[in-house]
Amino acid sequence: MILPIVGYGSPVLRKLTQPIDKDYPNLSELIENMFETMYIANGVGLAAPQIDLSISLAVIDAQPFTEKYPEADGFKRVFINPEIIEMSEEKWTFEEGCLSLPELHEEVSRPCSVVVRYFDENFEQKEELLTGIRARVFQHEFDHLQGKVFVDRLSSLRRTLLKRKLNDISTGRVETSYKMKRLNTKK
Numbered sequence: 554m555i556l557p558i559v560g561y562g563s564p565v566l567r568k569l570t571q572p573i574d575k576d577y578p579n580l581s582e583l584i585e586n587m588f589e590t591m592y593i594a595n596g597v598g599l600a601a602p603q604i605d606l607s608i609s610l611a612v613i614d615a616q617p618f619t620e621k622y623p624e625a626d627g628f629k630r631v632f633i634n635p636e637i638i639e640m641s642e643e644k645w646t647f648e649e650g651c652l653s654l655p656e657l658h659e660e661v662s663r664p665c666s667v668v669v670r671y672f673d674e675n676f677e678q679k680e681e682l683l684t685g686i687r688a689r690v691f692q693h694e695f696d697h698l699q700g701k702v703f704v705d706r707l708s709s710l711r712r713t714l715l716k717r718k719l720n721d722i723s724t725g726r727v728e729t730s731y732k733m734k735r736l737n738t739k740k
């Protein structure tokens with residue numbers, strides 16, 4: 554089932570998510586729906602807050618990056634209750650986008666590599682070193698689980714310049730090829 558995606562401006566994107574356990578209702582169905590929603594929107598990652606659920610769960614499939622970034626190959630994962638236990642001091646800049654911020658693409662600086670601990674879809678605990686595009690996509694989704702979005706990582710000057718665009722997104726004045734959940738705010 555395809556779920557509507559929550560846009561920038563929605564309070565759920567600003568909340569620290571709650572960890573879940575393996576008894577979370579219909580978890581495998583939820584994971585399946587998140588992958589389906591992500592694929593139809595041509596995304597490479599989707600975090601639960603983006604479908605209006607404040608839980609610590611994100612799905613990733615970096616396959617579309619494989620041609621340019623070979624390390625993306627096979628990077629399809631479900632991250633439940635993930636933690637970053639180590640990150641490199643070295644950073645690199647990459648142009649990010651987000652399904653919750655349509656038509657916005659900005660250069661974001663983040664650590665080159667991270668070591669993460671998480672539970673997979675079978676609730677097996679894993680520890681994994683992620684580098685390159687793997688580390689990039691993971692950190693973007695991890696931010697969502699902390700109530701952050703990528704524009705928070707831009708300079709305040711850059712954010713000021715993007716103010717109108719961000720306002721358009723938060724008030725639903727943006728076209729998307731996928732379904733978005735509109736906010737019922739009167740501003």
Ligand code: NI
Binds near residue numbers: 650651653693694697
């Ligand atoms: Ni995103």
